[in-house]
Amino acid sequence: MSVIELFMASITNSKRLLSYFLVILFIGIPVLGLITSDFNESSEELPGEQMPKNTYESNLGAVDNLGETYLNVAGFQEGSVQTYSAISTGDYYTCAILDDASVACWGYNNKGQLGDGTTTQRNTPTQTSSLGTDRTAVAITTGDYHICAILDDGSVACWGQNTYGQLGDGTTTQRNTPTQTSSLGTDRTAIAISAGREHTCAILDDGSVACWGYNNKGQLGDGTTTDRLTPTQTSSLGTDRTAVAITGGRYHTCAILDDASVACWGRNNFGQLGDGTTTDRTTPTQTSSLGTGRTAVAIS
Numbered sequence: 001m002s003v004i005e006l007f008m009a010s011i012t013n014s015k016r017l018l019s020y021f022l023v024i025l026f027i028g029i030p031v032l033g034l035i036t037s038d039f040n041e042s043s044e045e046l047p048g049e050q051m052p053k054n055t056y057e058s059n060l061g062a063v064d065n066l067g068e069t070y071l072n073v074a075g076f077q078e079g080s081v082q083t084y085s086a087i088s089t090g091d092y093y094t095c096a097i098l099d100d101a102s103v104a105c106w107g108y109n110n111k112g113q114l115g116d117g118t119t120t121q122r123n124t125p126t127q128t129s130s131l132g133t134d135r136t137a138v139a140i141t142t143g144d145y146h147i148c149a150i151l152d153d154g155s156v157a158c159w160g161q162n163t164y165g166q167l168g169d170g171t172t173t174q175r176n177t178p179t180q181t182s183s184l185g186t187d188r189t190a191i192a193i194s195a196g197r198e199h200t201c202a203i204l205d206d207g208s209v210a211c212w213g214y215n216n217k218g219q220l221g222d223g224t225t226t227d228r229l230t231p232t233q234t235s236s237l238g239t240d241r242t243a244v245a246i247t248g249g250r251y252h253t254c255a256i257l258d259d260a261s262v263a264c265w266g267r268n269n270f271g272q273l274g275d276g277t278t279t280d281r282t283t284p285t286q287t288s289s290l291g292t293g294r295t296a297v298a299i300s
Contacts, residue, residue: 112176154189196248207242218282260295
């Protein structure tokens with residue numbers, strides 16, 4: 001190839017590279033601006049001050065406390081996007097508190113766990129039936145096939161499977177719509193909630209814990225293995241100890257206490273209570289040391 005041909009080829013390649021650069025530039029700037037805008041908006045607080053486990057926030061998507069981002073599911077009205085303030089997954093289904101404090105669920109619905117009054121599977125987010133007159137949700141938790149939500153007045157509503165009383169309404173009747181639990185105690189309200197497989201536990205406003213539902217392994221923490229159809233106080237968490245966070249497993253429950261130690265109760269066949277044994281515990285039992293000078297700040 002002659003010098004002239006080489007020169008002309010280099011000019012052609014340079015033009016091609018310039019074209020590619022301009023295309024990338026013109027496409028990239030608007031996209032970058034959109035992403036930046038959405039991330040700036042996501043720094044604003046969303047409704048629902050107390051966020052349960054599996055909770056994500058933002059406009060662009062969900063930003064968890066590790067800073068990872070997840071895309072939101074599309075909204076429910078054409079041309080609009082509904083954002084979430086809390087989300088929790090059960091067995092083949094999902095429920096979320098929306099930015100207007102209503103609840104939407106989707107997925108498997110064999111036990112009425114979507115709360116829309118049916119047992120029809122939903123492949124897109126579907127509003128639950130009413131949470132009660134003028135009531136809204138502030139926290140949500142999912143078990144295998146049941147859901148419970150703390151409402152804005154501190155009461156609790158649950159729906160779905162109720163074979164063992166996990167809805168806390170005094171019956172074992174399946175509920176396809178949100179149903180109020182029985183009393184949490186005189187003047188008591190719920191401030192945190194977590195569902196296990198077929199049981200539910202809530203921290204009350206005095207720092208005590210109430211549980212209800214299946215209790216075959218002592219997961220309700222009341223010193224028995226008797227199922228409870230209504231909220232029932234656990235045994236003592238320890239002298240002057242109160243709960244600040246709670247989580248339910250398949251057949252066990254754990255709580256962070258106000259001194260940042262951890263107490264667990266229920267099934268312990270694999271040491272899941274952390275007390276150095278494999279003995280089931282029907283009352284709250286302190287875990288072994290978390291490490292020299294170490295305390296718990298979150299639990300799941």
